[in-house]
């Protein structure tokens with residue numbers, strides 16, 4: 270099954286637009302994992318087991334693994350996801366961007382090494398930097414459009430022919446790059462007005478929407494701005510707010526993660542119509 274169909278099936282199966290982000294920060298892990306050479310794997314797989322029935326996707330952010338030399342643990346987490354939850358899309362958040370020959374290696378890393386259903390990429394280097402990913406025609410290519418950080422405005426808001434650059438990216442992807450129907454866009458929940466603009470440009474294209482939870486994006490405004498006519502169309506990501514949800518010392522981290530994932534999934538669903 271291709272990425273878009275798998276995502277659509279997961280929206281329905283789990284009645285969820287929630288993407289659970291896997292950003293394991295060693296300093297924030299429960300103490301039992303901190304000196305364990307397999308601690309990141311154990312932490313992430315417990316989070317996955319606790320939230321898998323509430324999520325439409327999982328999104329490991331590669332920097333949290335690479336910074337610690339923990340790529341092997343990321344490989345094992347991806348294998349675990351594919352073996353135990355093959356119906357839930359795995360999105361590798363890598364934000365890659367390079368010339369075609371190098372991009373092909375990044376695509377191999379995401380799709381072959383990690384077995385990701387989709388990978389995030391940066392559009393700044395243009396179409397030939399994106400084309401290698403398209404050769405994996407069943408996999409998704411998720412392109413940065415209007416990112417959730419304040420500094421995203423420095424370039425993404427530059428006016429080009431009377432429109433902000435992020436709108437040109439949305440139009441370019443929807444009208445040209447998405448010829449095989451495998452593209453999605455990243456649009457931050459912190460900018461609901463721009464999210465609505467992107468939705469108007471791209472029709473039903475899926476959007477990866479980070480920025481709720483720790484970044485403070487408003488769930489009601491996000492859903493109202495980004496949903497498609499059938500009340501879906503988004504993978505709304507929350508990472509730290511779920512991973513580090515314990516409120517009291519001694520509280521079980523996985524149970525706390527499940528509690529927040531459930532609250533978030535249900536808060537999103539309240540506004541889907």
Ligand SMILES: O=c1ccn([C@@H]2O[C@H](COP(=O)(O)O)[C@@H](O)[C@H]2O)c(=O)[nH]1
Nearest residue numbers: 330416417418479482483484507508509
């Ligand atoms: O515009 C973007 C693109 C990607 N991200 C990534 O999403 C998560 C957000 O984590 P939280 O803890 O929920 O804030 C993280 O992996 C970012 O690298 C983003 O935030 N904004």
